[in-house]
Amino acid sequence: MNYWLLKSEPHTFGIADLDSAPNQTTSWEGVRNYQARNFLRDDFRLGDQAFFYHSGIAAPAIVGIVEVIREGYPDATAFDPVSPYYDPASTPANPRWHRVDVRLVRHLRRAISLAELKRRAAMLEDFALLRRGSRLSVLPVSAAQWAFILALESAPSA
DNA sequence: GCCAACGTTGGC
DNA sequence: GCCAACGTTGGC
Numbered sequence: 001m002n003y004w005l006l007k008s009e010p011h012t013f014g015i016a017d018l019d020s021a022p023n024q025t026t027s028w029e030g031v032r033n034y035q036a037r038n039f040l041r042d043d044f045r046l047g048d049q050a051f052f053y054h055s056g057i058a059a060p061a062i063v064g065i066v067e068v069i070r071e072g073y074p075d076a077t078a079f080d081p082v083s084p085y086y087d088p089a090s091t092p093a094n095p096r097w098h099r100v101d102v103r104l105v106r107h108l109r110r111a112i113s114l115a116e117l118k119r120r121a122a123m124l125e126d127f128a129l130l131r132r133g134s135r136l137s138v139l140p141v142s143a144a145q146w147a148f149i150l151a152l153e154s155a156p157s158a
Numbered sequence: 159g160c161c162a163a164c165g166t167t168g169g170c
Numbered sequence: 171g172c173c174a175a176c177g178t179t180g181g182c
Contacts, residue, residue: 007168033167033177056168114169135167135175164179170172 002043003141004050005129006066006102015052015064015107024104028138029075030085032097036138041072041098043140050102051141051149053129054111061111062149070101108153116152123148 006028008014018024031037045068052064074095077085090096114129121130128139141149 009168035177058170060169132175135177137167160182162179162181164177166177167175169174 002045002048003143003146004039004044004048005053005062005139005141006050007053007055007137009056010054011056014054015104018052018064018066018104025069025101027099027101029077029099031075031099031137032085032087033136036136037098039138039140040100044068044071044100046071049105049146059113059115061113062108063111064107065105066102067105068100069103072098072100075099110153112149112152117149120152
């Protein structure tokens with residue numbers, strides 16, 4: 001069982017969109033970074049859980065939890081010339097990009113902001129999200145980091 | 159294989 | 171809107 005963090009801009013696809021999606025399920029598509037692709041393609045397993053993180057806003061934060069319900073498979077948006085994620089170098093015979101499917105588990109009872117995570121950085125040794133300049137949209141989370149962040153949910157904001 | 163130019167991400 | 175970080179591209 002692995003843990004992850006998935007970033008999304010709420011203007012594009014936020015947790016509210018996942019709420020209203022059929023079966024509260026979505027394809028995590030459009031990832032166009034090789035390191036993130038490798039995680040999706042090679043390391044995501046059925047039943048893995050991920051934090052749903054809102055980026056690109058005034059107060060970026062972890063807002064929910066999703067579960068992997070389908071392991072990595074080719075991202076067909078790369079084959080579609082009309083898609084914003086189109087990549088002519090990716091073909092059905094030789095797909096370059098992969099996606100997974102995830103389902104909403106639940107919202108967090110309160111958002112855990114990036115600012116709060118930074119204040120707790122000492123307890124989150126080497127948390128990928130806090131590494132200098134980490135812009136990866138798919139990040140691994142250790143079991144210890146996962147448990148620590150979930151415990152924050154029940155603690156007063158600090 | 160090096161490296162400068164460029165584009166994107168994402169916090170602030 | 172700005173800027174730092176950093177991945178990608180392409181000339182050489």
